[in-house]
Structure formats: C-alpha cells, structure tokens
Amino acid sequence: xxxxxxxxxxxxxxxxxxxxxxxxxxxxxxxxxxxxxxxxxxxxxxxxxxxxxxxxxxxxxxxxxxxxxxxxxxxxxxxxxxxxxxxxxxxxxxxxxxxxxxxxxxxxxxxxxxxxxxxxxxxxxxxxxxxxxxxxxxxxxxxxxxxxxxxxxxxxxxxxxxxxxxxxxxxxxxx
Amino acid sequence: xxxxxxxxxxxxxxxxxxxxxxxxxxxxxxxxxxxxxxxxxxxxxxxxxxxxxxxxxxxxxxxxxxxxxxxxxxxxxxxxxxxxxxxxxxxxxxxxxxxxxxxxxxxxxxxxxxxxxxxxxxxxxxxxxxxxxxxxxxxxxxxxxxxxxxxxxxxxxxxxxxxxxxxxxxxxxxxxxxxxxxxxxxxxxxxxxxxxxxxxxxxxxxxxxxxxxxxxxxxxxxxxxxxxxxxxxxxxxxxxxxxxxxxxxxxxxxxxxxxxxxxxxxxxxxxxxxxxxxxxxxxxxxxxxxxxxxxxxxxxxxxxxxxxxxxxxxxxx
Numbered sequence: 001x002x003x004x005x006x007x008x009x010x011x012x013x014x015x016x017x018x019x020x021x022x023x024x025x026x027x028x029x030x031x032x033x034x035x036x037x038x039x040x041x042x043x044x045x046x047x048x049x050x051x052x053x054x055x056x057x058x059x060x061x062x063x064x065x066x067x068x069x070x071x072x073x074x075x076x077x078x079x080x081x082x083x084x085x086x087x088x089x090x091x092x093x094x095x096x097x098x099x100x101x102x103x104x105x106x107x108x109x110x111x112x113x114x115x116x117x118x119x120x121x122x123x124x125x126x127x128x129x130x131x132x133x134x135x136x137x138x139x140x141x142x143x144x145x146x147x148x149x150x151x152x153x154x155x156x157x158x159x160x161x162x163x164x165x166x167x168x169x170x171x172x173x174x175x
Numbered sequence: 176x177x178x179x180x181x182x183x184x185x186x187x188x189x190x191x192x193x194x195x196x197x198x199x200x201x202x203x204x205x206x207x208x209x210x211x212x213x214x215x216x217x218x219x220x221x222x223x224x225x226x227x228x229x230x231x232x233x234x235x236x237x238x239x240x241x242x243x244x245x246x247x248x249x250x251x252x253x254x255x256x257x258x259x260x261x262x263x264x265x266x267x268x269x270x271x272x273x274x275x276x277x278x279x280x281x282x283x284x285x286x287x288x289x290x291x292x293x294x295x296x297x298x299x300x301x302x303x304x305x306x307x308x309x310x311x312x313x314x315x316x317x318x319x320x321x322x323x324x325x326x327x328x329x330x331x332x333x334x335x336x337x338x339x340x341x342x343x344x345x346x347x348x349x350x351x352x353x354x355x356x357x358x359x360x361x362x363x364x365x366x367x368x369x370x371x372x373x374x375x376x377x378x379x380x381x382x383x384x385x386x387x388x389x390x391x392x393x394x395x396x397x398x399x400x401x402x403x404x405x406x407x408x409x410x411x412x413x414x415x416x417x418x419x420x421x422x423x424x425x426x427x428x429x430x431x432x433x434x435x436x437x438x439x440x441x442x443x444x445x446x447x448x449x450x451x452x453x454x455x456x457x458x459x460x461x462x463x464x465x466x467x468x469x470x471x472x473x474x475x476x477x478x479x480x481x482x483x484x485x486x487x488x489x490x491x492x
Contacts, residue, residue: 078483080197
C-alpha cells in the first residue's frame with residue numbers, strides 16, 4: 001500500500017481545479033457543480049467552497065447514477081444515493097461533474113445518461129481527483145487532480161475526512 | 176431481501192425502511208417532467224389480476240414502465256381462466272413467456288404464496304392482495320405517506336399513534352398495515368364493531384376499541400377501511416346508516432381530530448358510508464398522495480427485487 005496524495009496535496013489539487021474551472025468557463029455565472037455520490041459529492045462541496053472563496057458562490061448538488069449503471073445485473077441490488085439538483089436546474093448550464101476516481105469511464109457514461117433525463121446542459125465537463133487510466137469508453141476528464149499510472153489489478157482508494165476520518169489517496173496491490 | 180414479496184413478514188424493519196428510502200430518492204428524480212429510467216430494460220413484469228382493481232394494477236403498470244420494464248397485463252376476465260384454466264397452467268404459460276416478476280392479485284388467501292412455493296415459475300412473485308390475507312405494497316405506500324407527512328419519523332415510527340377503523344375482519348390492507356406499522360414501532364388501535372374484529376386479534380400487537388369518538392381523539396393517523404360488501408356473506412351490522420353513525424368519519428369527527436392528524440383511505444371509498452365526502456375531500460385527507468406514492472413505492476419494490484443479480488453468488492467488482 002502506497003500513499004500517493006496526502007491531505008495537503010488533495011487540498012491543493014482541488015484548489016487548482018477550482019481555478020481551472022473559473023479560467024475555462026470565463027467566470028462562474030453559468031456553472032453548476034454536480035458531485036457523484038458518495039465521495040464525488042464531498043469533493044463537489046469542497047470545490048464549491050474554494051470557488052466561493054475565489055470568485056463567489058456557485059450552485060452545487062449531487063447526481064446518483066445507480067439506476068443508469070450498466071452493471072446492475074452483475075451485483076445484488078444496491079441502495080440509491082441522494083440526487084439533489086440545485087435550484088435553477090441544469091438546463092442551458094455548464095455542468096461540471098465531480099467524481100473521485102476516473103477508471104473505466106462507465107460511471108461517467110451513466111452520469112451522462114442520468115443528466116439527459118434531467119435536462120439539456122449547454123456543456124458537460126468532468127473533474128476528478130484521480131485519473132488512473134484503463135478507460136473502456138471514449139471519455140476524458142477536463143480537470144484532473146493527479147494522473148496516477150496503475151496496473152489494472154491494483155485498486156485506488158480515496159479517503160475523505162467527511163466519511164473516512166482523514167484525507168488520503170492510496171494504491172493497494174491487487175489480489 | 177427475499178426473492179419474493181408475499182407478506183410484510185418477509186421484510187425486516189430495516190429492509191422496509193430501505194424500500195421507503197429508495198422511494199424517497201426516486202421521488203426526487205421523478206420531480207418535474209416525467210422521467211423514464213433504463214434500470215429494468217429487458218425485464219418482463221406480468222400483472223396477473225384475478226380480482227378487479229383500478230389503482231393497484233395501474234400503479235404497478237406505471238411503476239414497471241417508468242423503470243423501462245415490459246409489462247404484460249393479464250386479467251381473469253377475458254382470459255382462458257374463464258374457460259376453466261387452472262392457476263398452475265396459467266403460471267406455466269407465463270413462465271414459458273419469460274416473466275421476470277409476477278404481480279398477483281387473487282381472491283384466495285395464500286394464492287401468492289402458492290405461486291411462489293409451487294416451483295411452477297422462476298419469477299419473483301409480488302403479492303398485490305390475496306383474499307383477506309395481505310397486501311404488502313399498500314402497507315409500504317401507507318408507511319411512506321405517513322413518513323412524508325411527519326418529517327420527524329426517519330428510521331422508526333416510535334410514538335406514532337395510528338387508528339385503523341372499519342372492516343378489519345375482511346381487510347388485507349389492515350393486516351399488512353398492522354404488521355408493518357407495529358414492526359416500525361407505531362402504536363396501533365383497531366376500531367370497529369365487534370362483528371368486524373377478527374377472532375385472532377388478541378395475538379396481534381394492538382389495542383382494540385369499539386368507540387370511534389374516543390379512539391381518534393389522540394390519533395396522529397386515522398386510517399379508514401372500505402366496507403367490503405363483496406366479501407360479506409352474512410350481515411355484520413344492522414344497516415349502512417347505523418354503521419355510518421357509529422363508525423363513519425363524518426364532519427363532526429373530522430373536526431375533533433388534532434390539527435396535525437392525517438386521514439388515510441386505501442380506496443376505493445364508499446363516500447357516505449365509512450367516510451363522508453367532507454372528510455374525503457378535506458385538507459387532512461391524503462388519499463390522493465397515497466395513490467401517487469404508490470407508484471414510487473412499487474418502483475422501489477421492483478428495483479429491490481429485479482434491479483440486481485440473483486442474490487446468491489455475488490460477482491466481484
């Protein structure tokens with residue numbers, strides 16, 4: 001097990017992502033952040049906090065993708081997690097999806113489907129704390145905290161103080 | 176959760192709460208324009224109705240369709256059942272057609288259990304009312320409706336006082352509600368004339384009252400039941416007028432309720448018999464909320480039963 005990001009590095013990465021979001025969108029007027037539960041939701045909140053320090057408040061919500069997953073039949077039914085779309089919705093907005101780890105890309109595909117049910121954003125962008133490669137779909141992130149080359153048998157664990165007690169990103173050897 | 180939903184006894188309190196929580200999340204997704212979710216695409220749900228029903232069948236159909244399942248509606252009238260086909264042959268026909276879930280309503284108590292235990296079919300069986308036995312999804316949607324009106328209730332219903340009034344004897348809705356609400360911690364009082372209280376009621380975790388006026392004074396929830404004339408072979412009360420005077424929820428009784436109390440009815444209502452038109456249409460009445468919540472709760476049940484892989488043999492991530 002190796003720690004690849006500590007609490008300070010996670011904080012700096014999220015702050016940099018916040019700056020990049022402002023730069024890329026020329027401000028925040030039309031931006032909506034949507035975190036993908038569980039950990040993406042906390043990361044979304046943290047980026048929103050940085051954004052409001054730097055440039056002002058931004059609508060932030062959560063988007064559960066469980067019902068749109070393509071692997072539902074491979075696992076026992078899983079509980080639904082909260083979806084909270086901010087007031088004002090996503091119609092015509094620049095939506096930034098936030099997740100912890102970008103891996104196969106299937107979660108993001110499901111998130112795009114889930115978004116489509118809710119409305120038609122002007123653009124959809126993706127922010128992730130860790131991009132570990134091994135994509136199975138043509139999906140890429142616009143904002144990346146850290147690119148971490150991994151082997152497909154390794155697993156990447158993101159710990160966040162909100163639910164795990166402390167902040168860190170670790171790589172575990174595969175079974 | 177088990178493969179079937181035949182009785183509230185198939186669920187633990189935490190599984191029941193899990194279904195209510197799933198329904199709450201579904202309600203947030205369903206706000207605004209009508210959404211169709213891809214979750215059960217390619218699955219087939221058969222509505223097998225041997226008894227008449229409006230809201231339960233439509234509710235299950237709409238729940239299944241909103242999850243993108245294919246729905247086959249089967250009612251005994253106009254089918255080969257009226258030519259004398261047995262439940263077994265009907266079930267095997269459905270099996271051959273590849274049903275993933277069978278929602279069954281039948282006039283005989285235990286019909287759903289029979290279908291599930293028989294080995295005739297491999298589908299999940301959901302009891303949508305069997306005789307005078309149980310109607311578990313109705314109890315779940317009632318619990319969901321109660322929880323949405325009393326936001327303090329989260330993982331249990333401790334301290335909630337519920338009066339269930341009327342034809343307890345013939346009511347599968349009452350049976351399922353007694354099981355579920357007492358499992359969740361509510362305090363239940365059954366109110367009915369002695370002739371409409373079942374013999375075995377002493378074994379239930381409830382109080383019994385024959386006096387509606389005193390029983391509803393402190394109730395948080397007043398659940399009126401339909402007088403089921405179709406199941407009444409004998410006369411259980413002298414006249415409808417007399418029943419209505421003793422056990423109907425009229426305007427005077429409605430006004431005696433606490434401000435926060437809600438009035439429920441599983442439908443269809445006999446207006447003027449067990450519930451007056453003023454009570455049915457008052458702001459305390461949540462009858463229509465019960466109907467719309469029914470779709471969400473049935474979506475949650477279908478998701479829990481069909482949404483994942485078979486429960487045995489977990490597949491790794």
